[in-house]
Amino acid sequence: MKTKFSLLQRYLLISLMALFLTSVWSYSAFQDIEQENRRIVEEAIPISNAASELFRLLLDQELSVRGYTYNQDTQSLEQYEATKQSLEETIRIIRELDERHPIMQELIQDEALPLIQKMEAFHASQIELIEAGDVIAANARRYSGIDYINQFRDVDAALREDIDNIIQQATLRSETASNSAKWVIFIVVGIALLLLMTFMHTFRLERSKQALIHRSLHDALTGIWNRRAFDEKLERMWDEATDTGDVLALLLLDIDAFKTYNDTYGHLAGDACLERVANAIDKAVGEDGMTARYGGEEFAVLLRPRHARQPKEIAERIRQAVLKLNIAHEMYTPLRKVSVSIGVAEHAPTPSGDKTDLIEAADQALYQAKQSGRNRVSVGQATNVG
Structure with missing residues:
Protein backbone atom coordinates (compact mmCIF):
# COMPACT_ATOMS: atom_id res chain seq x y z
CA MET A 1 0.00 0.00 0.00
CA LYS A 2 1.42 3.35 -1.07
CA THR A 3 1.85 5.86 1.74
CA LYS A 4 0.44 9.32 1.12
CA PHE A 5 1.51 12.46 2.96
CA SER A 6 -0.78 15.31 3.75
CA LEU A 7 0.02 18.82 2.55
CA LEU A 8 0.97 19.83 6.10
CA GLN A 9 3.20 16.78 6.40
CA ARG A 10 4.86 17.63 3.10
CA TYR A 11 5.48 21.20 4.22
CA LEU A 12 6.83 19.90 7.50
CA LEU A 13 9.12 17.41 5.74
CA ILE A 14 10.40 20.08 3.33
CA SER A 15 11.00 22.45 6.26
CA LEU A 16 12.88 19.75 8.18
CA MET A 17 15.02 18.92 5.14
CA ALA A 18 15.69 22.62 4.52
CA LEU A 19 16.56 23.08 8.19
CA PHE A 20 18.94 20.10 8.08
CA HIS A 218 48.20 45.34 22.38
CA ASP A 219 50.92 43.60 24.34
CA ALA A 220 49.68 40.29 25.72
CA LEU A 221 51.48 40.62 29.07
CA THR A 222 51.06 44.28 30.06
CA GLY A 223 47.90 45.19 28.15
CA ILE A 224 49.37 48.44 26.80
CA TRP A 225 50.02 49.16 23.12
CA ASN A 226 52.56 46.89 21.40
CA ARG A 227 55.47 47.64 19.06
CA ARG A 228 53.32 47.30 15.94
CA ALA A 229 50.80 49.87 17.21
CA PHE A 230 53.68 52.19 18.17
CA ASP A 231 55.27 51.95 14.71
CA GLU A 232 51.94 52.70 12.99
CA LYS A 233 51.24 55.66 15.32
CA LEU A 234 54.73 57.08 14.82
CA GLU A 235 54.35 56.71 11.04
CA ARG A 236 51.07 58.69 11.08
CA MET A 237 52.32 61.37 13.48
CA TRP A 238 55.56 61.76 11.52
CA ASP A 239 53.67 62.37 8.27
CA GLU A 240 51.28 64.80 9.95
CA ALA A 241 54.10 66.69 11.68
CA THR A 242 55.99 66.93 8.39
CA ASP A 243 53.02 68.84 6.97
CA THR A 244 52.21 70.93 10.06
CA GLY A 245 55.73 71.65 11.31
CA ASP A 246 54.96 70.22 14.77
CA VAL A 247 57.72 68.88 17.00
CA LEU A 248 57.55 65.22 18.02
CA ALA A 249 58.93 64.00 21.34
CA LEU A 250 59.86 60.42 22.16
CA LEU A 251 60.76 58.83 25.50
CA LEU A 252 62.54 55.47 25.60
CA LEU A 253 62.52 53.77 29.02
CA ASP A 254 64.39 50.76 30.30
CA ILE A 255 63.92 48.96 33.64
CA ASP A 256 67.27 49.12 35.40
CA ALA A 257 69.07 45.81 36.06
CA PHE A 258 66.02 43.84 34.97
CA LYS A 259 68.03 40.75 34.02
CA THR A 260 69.34 40.66 37.58
CA TYR A 261 65.77 40.99 38.83
CA ASN A 262 64.68 38.00 36.74
CA ASP A 263 67.67 35.96 37.90
CA THR A 264 66.90 36.82 41.53
CA TYR A 265 63.13 36.52 41.72
CA GLY A 266 62.26 34.38 38.71
CA HIS A 267 60.46 35.09 35.43
CA LEU A 268 56.97 35.02 36.93
CA ALA A 269 57.95 37.81 39.30
CA GLY A 270 59.61 39.54 36.35
CA ASP A 271 56.35 39.41 34.38
CA ALA A 272 54.46 40.83 37.36
CA CYS A 273 57.07 43.60 37.63
CA LEU A 274 56.66 44.45 33.92
CA GLU A 275 52.88 44.68 34.35
CA ARG A 276 53.10 47.03 37.33
CA VAL A 277 55.74 49.24 35.72
CA ALA A 278 53.78 49.42 32.45
CA ASN A 279 50.62 50.42 34.35
CA ALA A 280 52.52 53.09 36.29
CA ILE A 281 54.03 54.53 33.10
CA ASP A 282 50.67 54.55 31.32
CA LYS A 283 48.97 56.36 34.23
CA ALA A 284 51.80 58.88 34.52
CA VAL A 285 51.58 59.70 30.80
CA GLY A 286 47.78 59.89 30.75
CA GLU A 287 46.39 61.98 27.92
CA ASP A 288 49.79 63.47 27.09
CA GLY A 289 50.78 60.65 24.77
CA MET A 290 50.90 56.97 23.87
CA THR A 291 52.62 54.31 25.98
CA ALA A 292 53.83 51.12 24.30
CA ARG A 293 55.97 48.13 25.13
CA TYR A 294 58.96 48.55 22.84
CA GLY A 295 60.50 45.16 23.52
CA GLY A 296 61.59 43.12 26.55
CA GLU A 297 61.89 45.47 29.51
CA GLU A 298 61.94 48.57 27.29
CA PHE A 299 59.00 50.93 26.87
CA ALA A 300 58.34 53.87 24.56
CA VAL A 301 56.23 56.97 25.11
CA LEU A 302 55.28 59.00 22.05
CA LEU A 303 54.06 62.45 23.08
CA ARG A 304 51.43 64.19 21.04
CA PRO A 305 52.41 67.51 19.35
CA ARG A 306 51.98 70.68 21.39
CA HIS A 307 51.85 68.66 24.61
CA ALA A 308 51.05 70.77 27.65
CA ARG A 309 54.06 69.64 29.68
CA GLN A 310 57.67 69.53 28.65
CA PRO A 311 58.96 66.07 27.74
CA LYS A 312 61.55 66.09 30.52
CA GLU A 313 58.84 66.93 33.06
CA ILE A 314 56.73 63.99 31.88
CA ALA A 315 59.79 61.73 31.97
CA GLU A 316 60.56 62.79 35.55
CA ARG A 317 56.96 62.13 36.54
CA ILE A 318 57.26 58.62 35.11
CA ARG A 319 60.53 57.99 36.93
CA GLN A 320 58.99 59.03 40.24
CA ALA A 321 55.86 56.95 39.61
CA VAL A 322 57.95 53.80 39.14
CA LEU A 323 59.94 54.51 42.31
CA LYS A 324 56.68 54.92 44.26
CA LEU A 325 55.74 51.35 43.37
CA ASN A 326 58.45 50.28 45.86
CA ILE A 327 59.10 47.00 44.07
CA ALA A 328 61.93 45.38 46.02
CA HIS A 329 65.16 44.66 44.10
CA GLU A 330 67.74 43.74 46.75
CA MET A 331 70.50 42.93 44.28
CA TYR A 332 70.26 46.38 42.69
CA THR A 333 72.41 48.62 44.87
CA PRO A 334 72.31 51.13 46.35
CA LEU A 335 68.64 51.79 45.52
CA ARG A 336 67.38 48.25 46.30
CA LYS A 337 64.12 48.81 44.44
CA VAL A 338 63.04 48.86 40.82
CA SER A 339 63.73 52.03 38.86
CA VAL A 340 63.83 53.14 35.24
CA SER A 341 66.25 55.09 33.09
CA ILE A 342 64.72 57.38 30.49
CA GLY A 343 66.06 58.89 27.28
CA VAL A 344 64.25 61.92 25.86
CA ALA A 345 64.51 63.25 22.31
CA GLU A 346 62.66 65.83 20.22
CA HIS A 347 62.59 66.18 16.46
CA ALA A 348 60.82 68.36 13.92
CA PRO A 349 60.18 66.08 10.92
CA THR A 350 61.15 67.26 7.45
CA PRO A 351 60.38 65.72 4.04
CA SER A 352 64.00 64.59 3.73
CA GLY A 353 64.23 63.28 7.30
CA ASP A 354 63.53 59.82 8.70
CA LYS A 355 61.73 58.80 11.87
CA THR A 356 64.63 56.55 12.83
CA ASP A 357 66.55 59.77 13.58
CA LEU A 358 64.14 60.42 16.46
CA ILE A 359 64.38 56.83 17.69
CA GLU A 360 68.17 56.81 17.53
CA ALA A 361 68.39 60.14 19.39
CA ALA A 362 66.14 58.82 22.18
CA ASP A 363 68.11 55.56 22.30
CA GLN A 364 71.39 57.44 22.63
CA ALA A 365 69.88 59.54 25.42
CA LEU A 366 68.74 56.34 27.16
CA TYR A 367 72.23 54.92 26.80
CA GLN A 368 73.60 58.10 28.39
CA ALA A 369 71.15 57.78 31.30
CA LYS A 370 72.33 54.20 31.85
CA GLN A 371 75.99 55.17 31.67
CA SER A 372 75.43 58.06 34.10
CA GLY A 373 74.24 55.80 36.89
CA ARG A 374 70.67 54.74 36.01
CA ASN A 375 67.44 55.92 37.66
CA ARG A 376 67.63 59.21 35.83
CA VAL A 377 66.39 61.17 32.84
CA SER A 378 68.76 62.10 30.05
CA VAL A 379 67.77 64.57 27.34
CA GLY A 380 69.29 64.03 23.90
CA GLN A 381 70.40 66.69 21.49
CA ALA A 382 67.30 68.26 19.96
CA THR A 383 67.34 68.20 16.15
CA ASN A 384 65.52 70.50 13.73
CA VAL A 385 63.65 72.07 16.62
CA GLY A 386 63.19 75.77 16.17
Whole structure:
Protein backbone atom coordinates (compact mmCIF):
# COMPACT_ATOMS: atom_id res chain seq x y z
CA MET A 1 0.00 0.00 0.00
CA LYS A 2 1.42 3.35 -1.07
CA THR A 3 1.85 5.86 1.74
CA LYS A 4 0.44 9.32 1.12
CA PHE A 5 1.51 12.46 2.96
CA SER A 6 -0.78 15.31 3.75
CA LEU A 7 0.02 18.82 2.55
CA LEU A 8 0.97 19.83 6.10
CA GLN A 9 3.20 16.78 6.40
CA ARG A 10 4.86 17.63 3.10
CA TYR A 11 5.48 21.20 4.22
CA LEU A 12 6.83 19.90 7.50
CA LEU A 13 9.12 17.41 5.74
CA ILE A 14 10.40 20.08 3.33
CA SER A 15 11.00 22.45 6.26
CA LEU A 16 12.88 19.75 8.18
CA MET A 17 15.02 18.92 5.14
CA ALA A 18 15.69 22.62 4.52
CA LEU A 19 16.56 23.08 8.19
CA PHE A 20 18.94 20.10 8.08
CA LEU A 21 20.65 21.15 4.83
CA THR A 22 20.97 24.80 5.77
CA SER A 23 22.16 23.84 9.24
CA VAL A 24 24.97 21.81 7.69
CA TRP A 25 25.73 24.67 5.30
CA SER A 26 25.60 27.16 8.14
CA TYR A 27 27.95 25.08 10.28
CA SER A 28 30.39 24.71 7.38
CA ALA A 29 30.34 28.44 6.56
CA PHE A 30 30.96 29.51 10.14
CA GLN A 31 33.68 26.91 10.48
CA ASP A 32 35.36 28.57 7.49
CA ILE A 33 35.17 31.96 9.18
CA GLU A 34 36.62 30.62 12.41
CA GLN A 35 39.35 28.84 10.47
CA GLU A 36 40.33 32.05 8.67
CA ASN A 37 40.29 33.98 11.93
CA ARG A 38 42.57 31.36 13.45
CA ARG A 39 44.91 31.68 10.45
CA ILE A 40 45.08 35.43 11.06
CA VAL A 41 46.00 34.83 14.72
CA GLU A 42 48.34 31.88 14.16
CA GLU A 43 50.00 32.89 10.88
CA ALA A 44 49.31 36.39 9.55
CA ILE A 45 49.80 38.33 12.80
CA PRO A 46 52.92 36.40 13.96
CA ILE A 47 54.67 36.62 10.58
CA SER A 48 53.86 40.33 10.27
CA ASN A 49 55.18 40.99 13.78
CA ALA A 50 58.33 38.95 13.09
CA ALA A 51 59.06 40.61 9.75
CA SER A 52 58.53 44.09 11.19
CA GLU A 53 61.13 43.26 13.87
CA LEU A 54 63.99 42.73 11.39
CA PHE A 55 64.79 46.40 10.82
CA ARG A 56 64.69 47.21 14.55
CA LEU A 57 66.99 44.31 15.39
CA LEU A 58 69.47 45.32 12.69
CA LEU A 59 69.43 48.90 13.97
CA ASP A 60 69.96 47.66 17.53
CA GLN A 61 72.91 45.57 16.31
CA GLU A 62 74.45 48.57 14.56
CA LEU A 63 74.05 50.79 17.63
CA SER A 64 75.50 48.09 19.91
CA VAL A 65 78.59 47.57 17.71
CA ARG A 66 78.97 51.32 17.36
CA GLY A 67 78.84 51.69 21.15
CA TYR A 68 81.35 48.87 21.60
CA THR A 69 83.67 50.45 19.04
CA TYR A 70 83.53 53.75 20.90
CA ASN A 71 83.68 52.51 24.50
CA GLN A 72 85.05 48.93 24.22
CA ASP A 73 82.57 47.94 26.98
CA THR A 74 81.32 44.42 27.58
CA GLN A 75 77.73 45.62 27.98
CA SER A 76 77.53 46.75 24.34
CA LEU A 77 79.11 43.49 23.18
CA GLU A 78 76.64 41.44 25.24
CA GLN A 79 73.79 43.50 23.85
CA TYR A 80 75.05 42.80 20.32
CA GLU A 81 75.20 39.03 20.95
CA ALA A 82 71.70 39.04 22.44
CA THR A 83 70.33 41.00 19.50
CA LYS A 84 72.07 38.64 17.06
CA GLN A 85 70.36 35.65 18.69
CA SER A 86 67.00 37.43 18.51
CA LEU A 87 67.60 38.17 14.83
CA GLU A 88 68.36 34.51 14.09
CA GLU A 89 65.23 33.40 15.93
CA THR A 90 63.11 35.96 14.08
CA ILE A 91 64.39 34.74 10.70
CA ARG A 92 63.65 31.14 11.73
CA ILE A 93 60.08 32.08 12.66
CA ILE A 94 59.54 33.89 9.35
CA ARG A 95 60.80 30.92 7.36
CA GLU A 96 58.65 28.48 9.30
CA LEU A 97 55.46 30.53 8.97
CA ASP A 98 56.06 31.52 5.35
CA GLU A 99 56.14 27.88 4.25
CA ARG A 100 52.34 27.91 4.58
CA HIS A 101 51.98 30.81 2.15
CA PRO A 102 55.39 31.48 0.54
CA ILE A 103 55.04 35.17 -0.17
CA MET A 104 58.28 36.32 1.46
CA GLN A 105 60.62 33.44 0.60
CA GLU A 106 62.24 35.05 -2.45
CA LEU A 107 62.58 38.45 -0.77
CA ILE A 108 64.05 36.95 2.41
CA GLN A 109 66.39 34.58 0.56
CA ASP A 110 67.59 36.88 -2.24
CA GLU A 111 67.64 40.29 -0.57
CA ALA A 112 67.23 40.29 3.20
CA LEU A 113 69.56 37.43 4.16
CA PRO A 114 72.52 38.46 1.92
CA LEU A 115 72.36 42.00 3.29
CA ILE A 116 72.07 40.74 6.87
CA GLN A 117 75.09 38.50 6.29
CA LYS A 118 77.09 41.46 4.98
CA MET A 119 76.14 43.50 8.04
CA GLU A 120 77.11 40.67 10.37
CA ALA A 121 80.45 40.30 8.57
CA PHE A 122 81.08 44.03 8.98
CA HIS A 123 80.16 43.90 12.67
CA ALA A 124 82.40 40.87 13.18
CA SER A 125 85.30 42.68 11.54
CA GLN A 126 84.76 45.69 13.83
CA ILE A 127 84.81 43.47 16.90
CA GLU A 128 87.96 41.73 15.63
CA LEU A 129 89.69 45.09 15.20
CA ILE A 130 88.80 46.10 18.76
CA GLU A 131 89.91 42.77 20.18
CA ALA A 132 93.15 43.09 18.21
CA GLY A 133 93.70 46.49 19.79
CA ASP A 134 93.32 48.46 16.56
CA VAL A 135 90.80 50.91 18.04
CA ILE A 136 91.79 53.73 15.70
CA ALA A 137 90.99 51.70 12.57
CA ALA A 138 87.71 50.53 14.06
CA ASN A 139 86.64 54.06 14.97
CA ALA A 140 87.59 55.31 11.51
CA ARG A 141 84.76 53.29 10.04
CA ARG A 142 82.43 53.34 13.04
CA TYR A 143 79.60 54.87 11.04
CA SER A 144 80.06 52.75 7.91
CA GLY A 145 77.42 50.31 9.08
CA ILE A 146 74.72 52.92 8.52
CA ASP A 147 75.10 52.28 4.77
CA TYR A 148 73.78 48.76 5.28
CA ILE A 149 70.93 50.11 7.42
CA ASN A 150 69.98 52.51 4.66
CA GLN A 151 70.06 49.68 2.09
CA PHE A 152 67.82 47.60 4.30
CA ARG A 153 65.18 50.33 4.40
CA ASP A 154 64.08 49.32 0.89
CA VAL A 155 64.00 45.66 1.91
CA ASP A 156 61.99 46.60 4.99
CA ALA A 157 59.52 48.51 2.82
CA ALA A 158 59.16 45.47 0.55
CA LEU A 159 58.66 43.21 3.56
CA ARG A 160 55.90 45.47 4.85
CA GLU A 161 54.26 45.32 1.43
CA ASP A 162 54.37 41.52 1.60
CA ILE A 163 52.91 41.69 5.10
CA ASP A 164 50.01 43.72 3.73
CA ASN A 165 49.50 41.09 1.02
CA ILE A 166 49.37 38.32 3.63
CA ILE A 167 46.85 40.24 5.72
CA GLN A 168 44.79 41.10 2.63
CA GLN A 169 44.70 37.47 1.53
CA ALA A 170 43.61 36.36 4.98
CA THR A 171 41.00 39.11 5.11
CA LEU A 172 39.72 38.21 1.63
CA ARG A 173 39.34 34.57 2.60
CA SER A 174 37.52 35.63 5.75
CA GLU A 175 35.24 37.93 3.77
CA THR A 176 34.49 35.14 1.27
CA ALA A 177 33.54 32.83 4.10
CA SER A 178 31.46 35.62 5.65
CA ASN A 179 29.58 36.10 2.36
CA SER A 180 28.70 32.41 2.36
CA ALA A 181 27.37 32.81 5.87
CA LYS A 182 25.19 35.72 4.74
CA TRP A 183 23.60 33.52 2.08
CA VAL A 184 22.88 30.95 4.76
CA ILE A 185 21.17 33.55 6.89
CA PHE A 186 19.12 34.73 3.91
CA ILE A 187 17.90 31.20 3.13
CA VAL A 188 16.90 30.33 6.69
CA VAL A 189 15.47 33.74 7.53
CA GLY A 190 12.00 32.20 7.76
CA ILE A 191 13.06 29.63 10.31
CA ALA A 192 12.97 31.38 13.66
CA LEU A 193 15.13 28.98 15.62
CA LEU A 194 17.87 28.80 13.03
CA LEU A 195 17.78 32.58 12.58
CA LEU A 196 18.28 33.00 16.31
CA MET A 197 21.18 30.54 16.30
CA THR A 198 22.73 32.34 13.34
CA PHE A 199 22.43 35.69 15.07
CA MET A 200 24.07 34.36 18.21
CA HIS A 201 26.88 32.84 16.18
CA THR A 202 27.36 36.05 14.18
CA PHE A 203 27.52 38.03 17.43
CA ARG A 204 30.20 35.66 18.73
CA LEU A 205 32.20 36.05 15.52
CA GLU A 206 32.05 39.83 15.74
CA ARG A 207 33.38 39.68 19.27
CA SER A 208 36.11 37.34 18.03
CA LYS A 209 37.02 39.84 15.29
CA GLN A 210 37.24 42.70 17.79
CA ALA A 211 39.37 40.51 20.04
CA LEU A 212 41.69 39.80 17.11
CA ILE A 213 42.11 43.50 16.39
CA HIS A 214 42.79 44.19 20.05
CA ARG A 215 45.31 41.34 20.29
CA SER A 216 47.16 42.50 17.19
CA LEU A 217 47.72 46.01 18.65
CA HIS A 218 48.20 45.34 22.38
CA ASP A 219 50.92 43.60 24.34
CA ALA A 220 49.68 40.29 25.72
CA LEU A 221 51.48 40.62 29.07
CA THR A 222 51.06 44.28 30.06
CA GLY A 223 47.90 45.19 28.15
CA ILE A 224 49.37 48.44 26.80
CA TRP A 225 50.02 49.16 23.12
CA ASN A 226 52.56 46.89 21.40
CA ARG A 227 55.47 47.64 19.06
CA ARG A 228 53.32 47.30 15.94
CA ALA A 229 50.80 49.87 17.21
CA PHE A 230 53.68 52.19 18.17
CA ASP A 231 55.27 51.95 14.71
CA GLU A 232 51.94 52.70 12.99
CA LYS A 233 51.24 55.66 15.32
CA LEU A 234 54.73 57.08 14.82
CA GLU A 235 54.35 56.71 11.04
CA ARG A 236 51.07 58.69 11.08
CA MET A 237 52.32 61.37 13.48
CA TRP A 238 55.56 61.76 11.52
CA ASP A 239 53.67 62.37 8.27
CA GLU A 240 51.28 64.80 9.95
CA ALA A 241 54.10 66.69 11.68
CA THR A 242 55.99 66.93 8.39
CA ASP A 243 53.02 68.84 6.97
CA THR A 244 52.21 70.93 10.06
CA GLY A 245 55.73 71.65 11.31
CA ASP A 246 54.96 70.22 14.77
CA VAL A 247 57.72 68.88 17.00
CA LEU A 248 57.55 65.22 18.02
CA ALA A 249 58.93 64.00 21.34
CA LEU A 250 59.86 60.42 22.16
CA LEU A 251 60.76 58.83 25.50
CA LEU A 252 62.54 55.47 25.60
CA LEU A 253 62.52 53.77 29.02
CA ASP A 254 64.39 50.76 30.30
CA ILE A 255 63.92 48.96 33.64
CA ASP A 256 67.27 49.12 35.40
CA ALA A 257 69.07 45.81 36.06
CA PHE A 258 66.02 43.84 34.97
CA LYS A 259 68.03 40.75 34.02
CA THR A 260 69.34 40.66 37.58
CA TYR A 261 65.77 40.99 38.83
CA ASN A 262 64.68 38.00 36.74
CA ASP A 263 67.67 35.96 37.90
CA THR A 264 66.90 36.82 41.53
CA TYR A 265 63.13 36.52 41.72
CA GLY A 266 62.26 34.38 38.71
CA HIS A 267 60.46 35.09 35.43
CA LEU A 268 56.97 35.02 36.93
CA ALA A 269 57.95 37.81 39.30
CA GLY A 270 59.61 39.54 36.35
CA ASP A 271 56.35 39.41 34.38
CA ALA A 272 54.46 40.83 37.36
CA CYS A 273 57.07 43.60 37.63
CA LEU A 274 56.66 44.45 33.92
CA GLU A 275 52.88 44.68 34.35
CA ARG A 276 53.10 47.03 37.33
CA VAL A 277 55.74 49.24 35.72
CA ALA A 278 53.78 49.42 32.45
CA ASN A 279 50.62 50.42 34.35
CA ALA A 280 52.52 53.09 36.29
CA ILE A 281 54.03 54.53 33.10
CA ASP A 282 50.67 54.55 31.32
CA LYS A 283 48.97 56.36 34.23
CA ALA A 284 51.80 58.88 34.52
CA VAL A 285 51.58 59.70 30.80
CA GLY A 286 47.78 59.89 30.75
CA GLU A 287 46.39 61.98 27.92
CA ASP A 288 49.79 63.47 27.09
CA GLY A 289 50.78 60.65 24.77
CA MET A 290 50.90 56.97 23.87
CA THR A 291 52.62 54.31 25.98
CA ALA A 292 53.83 51.12 24.30
CA ARG A 293 55.97 48.13 25.13
CA TYR A 294 58.96 48.55 22.84
CA GLY A 295 60.50 45.16 23.52
CA GLY A 296 61.59 43.12 26.55
CA GLU A 297 61.89 45.47 29.51
CA GLU A 298 61.94 48.57 27.29
CA PHE A 299 59.00 50.93 26.87
CA ALA A 300 58.34 53.87 24.56
CA VAL A 301 56.23 56.97 25.11
CA LEU A 302 55.28 59.00 22.05
CA LEU A 303 54.06 62.45 23.08
CA ARG A 304 51.43 64.19 21.04
CA PRO A 305 52.41 67.51 19.35
CA ARG A 306 51.98 70.68 21.39
CA HIS A 307 51.85 68.66 24.61
CA ALA A 308 51.05 70.77 27.65
CA ARG A 309 54.06 69.64 29.68
CA GLN A 310 57.67 69.53 28.65
CA PRO A 311 58.96 66.07 27.74
CA LYS A 312 61.55 66.09 30.52
CA GLU A 313 58.84 66.93 33.06
CA ILE A 314 56.73 63.99 31.88
CA ALA A 315 59.79 61.73 31.97
CA GLU A 316 60.56 62.79 35.55
CA ARG A 317 56.96 62.13 36.54
CA ILE A 318 57.26 58.62 35.11
CA ARG A 319 60.53 57.99 36.93
CA GLN A 320 58.99 59.03 40.24
CA ALA A 321 55.86 56.95 39.61
CA VAL A 322 57.95 53.80 39.14
CA LEU A 323 59.94 54.51 42.31
CA LYS A 324 56.68 54.92 44.26
CA LEU A 325 55.74 51.35 43.37
CA ASN A 326 58.45 50.28 45.86
CA ILE A 327 59.10 47.00 44.07
CA ALA A 328 61.93 45.38 46.02
CA HIS A 329 65.16 44.66 44.10
CA GLU A 330 67.74 43.74 46.75
CA MET A 331 70.50 42.93 44.28
CA TYR A 332 70.26 46.38 42.69
CA THR A 333 72.41 48.62 44.87
CA PRO A 334 72.31 51.13 46.35
CA LEU A 335 68.64 51.79 45.52
CA ARG A 336 67.38 48.25 46.30
CA LYS A 337 64.12 48.81 44.44
CA VAL A 338 63.04 48.86 40.82
CA SER A 339 63.73 52.03 38.86
CA VAL A 340 63.83 53.14 35.24
CA SER A 341 66.25 55.09 33.09
CA ILE A 342 64.72 57.38 30.49
CA GLY A 343 66.06 58.89 27.28
CA VAL A 344 64.25 61.92 25.86
CA ALA A 345 64.51 63.25 22.31
CA GLU A 346 62.66 65.83 20.22
CA HIS A 347 62.59 66.18 16.46
CA ALA A 348 60.82 68.36 13.92
CA PRO A 349 60.18 66.08 10.92
CA THR A 350 61.15 67.26 7.45
CA PRO A 351 60.38 65.72 4.04
CA SER A 352 64.00 64.59 3.73
CA GLY A 353 64.23 63.28 7.30
CA ASP A 354 63.53 59.82 8.70
CA LYS A 355 61.73 58.80 11.87
CA THR A 356 64.63 56.55 12.83
CA ASP A 357 66.55 59.77 13.58
CA LEU A 358 64.14 60.42 16.46
CA ILE A 359 64.38 56.83 17.69
CA GLU A 360 68.17 56.81 17.53
CA ALA A 361 68.39 60.14 19.39
CA ALA A 362 66.14 58.82 22.18
CA ASP A 363 68.11 55.56 22.30
CA GLN A 364 71.39 57.44 22.63
CA ALA A 365 69.88 59.54 25.42
CA LEU A 366 68.74 56.34 27.16
CA TYR A 367 72.23 54.92 26.80
CA GLN A 368 73.60 58.10 28.39
CA ALA A 369 71.15 57.78 31.30
CA LYS A 370 72.33 54.20 31.85
CA GLN A 371 75.99 55.17 31.67
CA SER A 372 75.43 58.06 34.10
CA GLY A 373 74.24 55.80 36.89
CA ARG A 374 70.67 54.74 36.01
CA ASN A 375 67.44 55.92 37.66
CA ARG A 376 67.63 59.21 35.83
CA VAL A 377 66.39 61.17 32.84
CA SER A 378 68.76 62.10 30.05
CA VAL A 379 67.77 64.57 27.34
CA GLY A 380 69.29 64.03 23.90
CA GLN A 381 70.40 66.69 21.49
CA ALA A 382 67.30 68.26 19.96
CA THR A 383 67.34 68.20 16.15
CA ASN A 384 65.52 70.50 13.73
CA VAL A 385 63.65 72.07 16.62
CA GLY A 386 63.19 75.77 16.17
